[in-house]
Amino acid sequence: MLFDSWFGLLRVLVVGTLAYVALVTILRISGKRTLTKLSAFDLVVTVALGSILATVLLSRSVALAEGILAMALLVFLQFAITWLSVRSPRFAYLMKSEPxxxxxxxxxxxxxxxxxxxxxxxxxxxxxxxxxxxxxxxxxxxxxxxxxxxxxxxxxxxxxxxxxxxxxx
Incomplete structure (x- = not known):
């Protein structure tokens, strides 16, 4: 219960480091918008990214490559939604609340x-x-x-x- 194996700890260190580097890289590539004040949509994406990171770190059944792809997909979808929102007032109205x-x-x-x-x-x-x-x-x-x-x-x-x-x- 308190300790499973040295391999498990090593896996968390290696996969955690690589997943963290991948997440930071993905966020830097996605631009400043991903790291600004959070709308409800941004909050959901942020929580989902954290969930993916935790799953990759702690679940042996999820490969690092799958986790990185899942994180990249979420950031890409957020980018696509914000790109559409900037270009389409109707789409922006659907995605964001008003003051x-x-x-x-x-x-x-x-x-x-x-x-x-x-x-x-x-x-x-x-x-x-x-x-x-x-x-x-x-x-x-x-x-x-x-x-x-x-x-x-x-x-x-x-x-x-x-x-x-x-x-x-």
Missing amino acids: TLIVHQGQFLDRALRAQRITRDEVMEALRGSGVPDVAQALAVVLEPDGSISVIKSADRNASFTLSSVRDP
Whole structure:
């Protein structure tokens, strides 16, 4: 249970090192987009890559070449999806969510909060993190597609913020 064989340990060291080098190489070739802030789609690909890496490391029934091919396939599919998203607004609409306005001119938008499953406490935490102690001092709070919360302060009224840039459910 605690130790199977020296060969098993050696296999993990060799295959782990080679799989890690292959994964880093694949990610570098795929470009910066693969390593940026995660959308829901990017998160799924990242978790799947980790799962493949763990399977290659710990399962003797999966060859290193199969694992590398599986990782390359996922990164290629992510590249293809993002390539299509950049070139086709309709495809981009299907693949990505839009930002959602959850506070407007100091007022919570309860329908939007419920739809996005965000509590007022979570919004207040984001406000405090942005140096805004009271919701009344927020021109807008937006739930971004990556799950982060952006705060536009009332003092920033001269900023070029338009409601057309976010979805109001």
